[in-house]
Amino acid sequence: MLTAAVAFALTAGGVAVAGLRAYRRRFLSATRWFAVALLPAGLYLTGLFPVARTIGDEIADWAVKLVFDPRVWTGIVLLAVSAGLLVTTRWVGRRGAVTEGRESAAPAAGPAPVRPAVAPAGQGAQAEPKRAEKAKGAEKAKGAEKAKSAGKGKGDDGLGEFADIEEILRRRGI
Incomplete structure (x- = not known):
């Protein structure tokens, strides 16, 4: 019962602020306030407040285990090693150090020769x-x-x- 009172009080307060924003002709802000004001009543009516409480209790239990359970610390270390390996392989792959069995292509000997795609009309091969x-x-x-x-060289004055x-x-x- 207390949850319902708090939810509807928050909704009423948000609707009041939205009304003040609309009175000042700030309709976009008023619409945002109204949308946020509807959330507490919607969460209560759908029954998601008990779900949120259950999620909060589970997070608190996990945090207690994080501090006191060595098994959780081992899991965190394994997750960190996994993330480190993924980041390292991504970095090495981008640098081109791993060729994956292929030989790297030799760089080109120089710039490509200048050739137009189409010869101007009437000039043909003579141009x-x-x-x-x-x-x-x-x-x-x-x-x-x-x-x-x-x-x-060294005598350059920068000009x-x-x-x-x-x-x-x-x-x-x-």
């Missing part, structure tokens, strides 16, 4: 040598830039990155 020459020229230019930046920007500005006449 291939020109594109290959352009690609080789671009690779040489990149290599020269890398060598130039690597050659500066080498701005050389590209200066070149672009000169081309545009700025």
